[in-house]
Amino acid sequence: MPTDYNAWSWTEGAGLDGLELIRKPLPQPGPGEVLISNTVIALNPVDWKIIEWGHADWHTGRVPGVDGVGVVVAKGEAVTLKVGTRVAYHQSLSRDGSFAEYCLLAAHAALPIPEALDDGVAASLPCPGLTALQALDKVPPAGARDVLVVGAGGAVGSLLAQLAVQRGLRVWATASARHHAQLLAQGVAGVFDYRAANWQGELQSRLGERRLHAVFDTVSAAHAHSLATLLGYNGHLVCIQDRQETAPLPAFSSAISLHEVALNSIHAYGSRSDWQQLQQYAEQLMSQTLSGLLQPAPLLEFDFKQLPEKLLALKNGEQHGKWIARLGAR
Structure with a gap:
């Protein structure tokens, strides 16, 4: 040597x-x-x-x-x-x-x-695969519940979406248009372009009376904060970038849980x-x-x-x- x-x-x-x-x-x-x-x-x-x-x-x-x-x-x-x-x-x-x-x-x-x-x-x-699996572990098993993967076109988000599908979750995702066909082929229920002004409304329309059980955000703490209202009762907000320093919703409302992911x-x-x-x-x-x-x-x-x-x-x-x-x- x-x-x-x-x-x-x-x-x-x-x-x-x-x-x-x-x-x-x-x-x-x-x-x-x-x-x-x-x-x-x-x-x-x-x-x-x-x-x-x-x-x-x-x-x-x-x-x-x-x-x-x-x-x-x-x-x-x-x-x-x-x-x-x-x-x-x-x-x-x-x-x-x-x-x-x-x-x-x-x-x-x-x-x-x-x-x-x-x-x-x-x-x-x-880094992306182990982060994705640790993020999924933050959410207790819940059967075929609805979850959202934000940034599913990236290395972490793509693997996370696939692994969530494998666990039997109904997976929704945001990604740029170039990734939509592949994500749908991998079993994602629906993909939305995060640059579209009304993507959250489209998601809620597709969900109907259901609410999201979990949101996995790969963008930032501020972005995850803005998505908290999409979660249903006892839902889970999982931050893969940064963490929530303050609660995004009032106390004793939908009672969501906040999670940070820190592989290193x-x-x-x-x-x-x-x-x-x-x-x-x-x-x-x-x-x-x-x-x-x-x-x-x-x-x-x-x-x-x-x-x-x-x-x-x-x-x-x-x-x-x-x-x-x-x-x-x-």
Whole structure:
């Protein structure tokens, strides 16, 4: 193995413009850690947001990036995972991330990949797929109740809509027109263009006397706040971006429950059983993708050296799909 490696470095206060490709000394795994030689990295909205906003644990020189795929090339004490195992991962924001040739992570965060699953597809799943499943877990089983997925054309929303259909929910969605046909083919009951002024009225007309049991919002806390009146009695407002700091409806009215989704928080607060559940969910996502039961976002490949400009493209919503960079087998 080399003694150093290529990595994208973050500069405090400089945002995306401050990303710099540098050489870093290759770390060695300690107890309970594995060193991954990355073959693919994937971009997520959280990446550009933290790069621009900063993080309490970050300092100049931090390597960003939460999702990647690679091969275990070294392991520390008390690690049962074998060297040579292909894994995907969702890295802690408190560690150097995936935007590099190598990544050091906790062994329990490594998610083994089925042999037949492409590295690029596997890299596209952890952040959006695990977020979608955690969002669904916020809502107790309710049979064929009506739920709304806001932003179902995005990576998280698309997987969430498909997984909700699998759970027997009657799923409604908002998305731009380019996604409507695919969402309907995947079992969504109806799709509305979020740019249409009357889409909420159209949804209520389709629902008739029924009210929504849950709203899954992928846009913002303010946007989720504006949708609270669509929920019925004991409904659930699930925020995948931000959280509700104040109740959106008066007390003792429809008695809705408010939920936040924070996948990365499992690194600081997750118990052993939480990680076991996450491992099971990762296995589900990969096996269903491999069998065709689940259709992730189309892959958009780019050269590793183009990473800052592709993060900017992701921020600006210039293309729809999942940005990945292949680093090659080592």
